[in-house]
Amino acid sequence: MDKALELLRQDTWRLIDQTALGPHFHALQSFGTDDTLCASVGAGLAPATARAWVHHDTVVLGIQDTKLPYIKDGLAYLEQNGYQYIVRNSGGLAVVLDEGVLNLSLILPETDKGIDINRGYEAMWHLIQRLFSDFPNQIEAREITGSYCPGSFDLSIDGKKFAGISQRRLRKGVAVQIYLGVFGSGSDRAGLLREFYSRSKKGEHTKFVYPDVNPAVMASLSELFGTELTVTDVMLRLMMFLKQNSGQLVAGYLNGEEISLFEQYYERMAERNSKFLKQIESSQ
Structure with missing residues (x-):
């Protein structure tokens, strides 16, 4: 754990807070932004960066989800319930984002020794x-069986998952990403994806094993702590931690070079999503 702790101590932490951009802030922009930050931080153009954001009523699909045999029916169900969807460029399976889910990325430079995945x-x-x-x-x-997007670093309390972690590596930059269910119903979010998989699979055997989602094993931190937390509460905690673990904490947005990079990475994400959706349309 000591080596992991070292990653949290930086000479400078830059905090990019995008939690209040509202429902028009599209998830494609987030994945384009994290790729941009990986490139800039990895090249030494910017300090270690913590980026926080919220997306409203969005399901982020993994690449394997696009191979579900009746994916069209599943996507139609999401749309009927007011959710938009995108396909992400990092690993994992579908997750639900809404105003009660805080997303956080730590973007770190790969030093000569490197940062192993664990x-x-x-x-x-x-x-x-x-x-x-x-x-x-x-x-x-530990992995929580029955959760959506299960993984060995699911974060849980008393067997109920409230967060999942993924990683993205690009151009000597590492983005460690987490979604935190801060408030709202974890089981309702899980119920949405349980029905999505049911309609997308229809009981067919598939080579890839998709999760059999059990809403009872998902919860939000507010539910687990028995107290109403808000995204603002968590952001204040984060700012205090970063301030205590850096020589200086600076607030900011993308710098000039990053804005140019963002246009490239956002366009790449948009094209990739367009390609996936066309494949889905033509396959059924």
């Missing part, structure tokens, strides 16, 4: 433990 995951796990250390609940990192 070290990145452990750093994020430790960060979340520290942010909520005033609560007595133990935060575990």
Whole structure:
């Protein structure tokens, strides 16, 4: 864990807060932004960066989800329930984003020694433990069977998952990404994806094993702590932590060079999504 802790201590932390951009802030922009930050931080054009954001009523699909045999029916169900959807460029399966879900990326430079995958995951796990250390609940990192987008670093309390972690590596930059169910119903979010998979698979055997989602194993932090947390509450905790673990904490947005990079990476994400959707249309 000590090596993971080192990642959280930086000479400078830059914080980009995009949590209040509202429902018109599209998820494609987020993935384009994280790729931009990986490139700039990896090249030494910017300091280590923490980026926080919220997307309204969006399902982020994994590449494997696009191969579901009746994906059209599943996507139609999401649309009927007011959700838009995109396909992400990092690993994993479908997750639900809404105004009660805080997304956080830590973008770090790959040094000569490198950052192995587990070290990145452990750093994020430790960060979340520290942010909520005033609560007595133990935060575990292990796969929660029956959760959506299951992984070995699912974060849970008493067997109920509230967060999932992924990583993206690009041009000597590493983005460790987490979605945190801050408030709202974790089981309702899981119920949406349970029905999505049911309609997208229709009981057919598939080579890839998709999760059998059990809404009972998903919850939000507000539900688990028994107290109403907000995204603003968590952001204040994050700012205090970064301030305590850096020589300086600076707030900011993309710099000039990053804005140029963003146009390229956003266009790449948009084209990739257009390609996936065309493949879905032509396959059924």
